[in-house]
Amino acid sequence: MIAATKADESSLRYRGWRVVLACFLMAFFMFGFGLYGQGVYLAELQRAHGWPGTLVSAASTFSFLLTSVLVIFTDDLLARIGLRALILCGLSALGASTALLALMQTPWQLYLAYALMAVGWTGMGTVVIATVLNAWFERRRGLALSLAFNGATCGGIILVPLLLSLTGSIGFRPAMLTATIVMVGLVLPVVVSFIGWPSGMSPSSGANADAGGVAVPAHSRRTLLANAAFWTMVLPIAIALLAQMGFIIHQVTFLEPLIGRHAAGLAVTVMAAMAVVGRLSLGLFVDRLDPRLACAASMTSQAAALFVLLQTTSPTVLLVCCAVYGFSIGNMITFPPLIIQREIGSTAFAAAMGLGTSISGIVSAFGPGIVGLVRSFTGDYTTAFAMCVMLDLVAAGVVLWRPGRRVKVVAS
Template sequence: MIAATGVDESSLHYRGWRVVLACFLMAFFMFGFGLYGQGVYLAELQRAHGWPGTLVSGTSTFSFLLTSILVIFTDDLLARIGLRALILCGLTALGASTALLGLMQAPWQLYLAYALMSVGWTGMGTVVIATVLNSWFERRRGLALSLAFNGATCGGIVLVPVLLALSGSIGFRSAMLGATVVMVVLVLPVVVVFTGWPVDTSLKSAAGASGGNDARHSRRALLTNAQFWTMVLPIAIALLAQMGFIIHQVTFLEPLIGRASAGLAVTIMAAMAVVGRLSLGLFVDRLDPRLACAASMTSQAAALLVLLQSQSPSVLLACCAAYGFSIGNMITFPPLIIQREIGSTAFAAAMGLGTSISGIVSAFGPGIVGLVRSVSGDYTMAFAMCVVLDIVAAGVVLWRPGRGTEKRNLSPSP
């Protein structure tokens, strides 16, 4: 049972909402710099140094795979160095990464910058955010997660255009250094003042780890548990399809509606992701998260299916809006399902392991969609494959093996 039980989580005076603000800012800069900003780095580094696109994009893949490995050990790090220290390490690593991206002169520095970015993901990414909010909220957990993770989408909507505008006016180097300073000035005091566990929540119960041996035991237990896999696999499959569509969206739409309208479609999709998270957050705590997750996957499949059948600009934009409505929720559902079915003791271990698996699987999405498109000659078969993947994922997430199993069976043994 979390420490928030018995307090008024709806009150604006509840300290947990200040923790949500800190998590929002962490997600804003982590996703803004670490995910959405990578398209800016690709273009600017090629322009500044003449490096081939394969070098820059290859280091992006390296960073995502390294991140997927490091997040497995989030629970160990929380137990050993503590929440605030882990976040500050993540902030320091991300700041060093973004500053180095602006200052670098040699290709090897690119790998160092992206390795530091992976450390940033470990300290400021979804696993840490979900774990700390899980300890602060029970009745309003879904709303808290939705608000915090909206920082991720807002980072893409706000930070990327700002970086592009600043790069054009003052140069990429100055833009990255200036944005890094702003991040540290905004995030550092908020993290120091607001983040922490609830007063009567021990690190063992909040982080889900009482030491390295128990954490490893927890991960071993999760890997042999069917409930865990019926949550992780469908999320991974859905994210694979989602990443594939997002990366190829502009290439698909541009011949049909033009470059400007294709860019508008991306903006609409991102904006609808914010609306979707906020809308779901208002009532998700009263829903079965598996049913809501299956509904979101099905809605994405339906949006893609209609997208393939139409060439009308208004219909295509509407499909992108409908697809975007569920995009952000794919990272909101896992912590809700984990808390309900696995519990708090193994929460961080389950989030770290699940995020790692999903990250590795979804990383292949753009490549698989591109391969199918190359073999078939257009995007019809590629996006039809994404439709099938979403439907399969929706079916798997509804499967509830061992429904009567106690949560404690998935937790570390005493």
């Protein structure tokens, strides 16, 4: 039992809600710059330097793969340097990355910028956010995670259009530097003021402290990899994210010939907006649900939306399908921490989140490529998206399997 459970989590005066605000801002800028903003960088760096798209996109792939490696060691970093120092390192790295993107002149600087972005993901990404909120909440954990992770979607909805607008009016370099200054000005004081462990948890031991603040042995990653409950959470999430990433990246290309560019853009907006609605809606009652059952239902709803989408050319039905699909998009990163906390426990939380996020990140990174490859072989998206439907259904079946064995506390 975590120390935070002794407090009234439903009260707005509970300090944990200020931690949620800090995590929201971290997710807003991390996902806004580190994920959704990459389309802006691709276009602007090609325009400014004449670099081929393959060079910039390869740097993006490098960044995501490096991130998937670095997040494995999140629990070690939390124990070694502490929560606040890790987040501030992540903020510094992300700020340096976005500033370098504005100022770079040579390709090697591009790869340095994307490497720094990977460090930013390690300090400000989903693993750290989930770990700190897991420590602060028990009864309202699902709501806290949903609210914080909505910052990720809002980063795409708000930050990217602002970057595009600023770039059009003052240029890419001033736009990136201005946005970087705003990010540091907003996130730095909030992190310094609000971020920390609950009373009774040792900052040095971080997520590996028990309720009395006594350090417990860290969990061996080998032990986690040998645990069936861990794999029946990680594999289906990875498979579902692979299908999800494949659809998201190819959505406009699929829809544009059917309903036109404007309507295809509207479909993306609707899907992103529904992701916010889905997170908020689920967050209100997810703490009373079985997270595995809710996760399977979300995967099944995405499979159903894709199946109907393949059967119609009606603009209205296509938009509805994108809305239904979007309703569950954000929740795919909300379910893993809830399942881990319930089935693996607090002492292994950071290690399991880091390892699970790494595996999911590596697997899902192949989603756009696999969908594109199947499409090139078959000539259209029917087979590719049908494959995504099957992947979602398989994932939904696997996540419902409940091995009875829990992870045991062992020394690393």
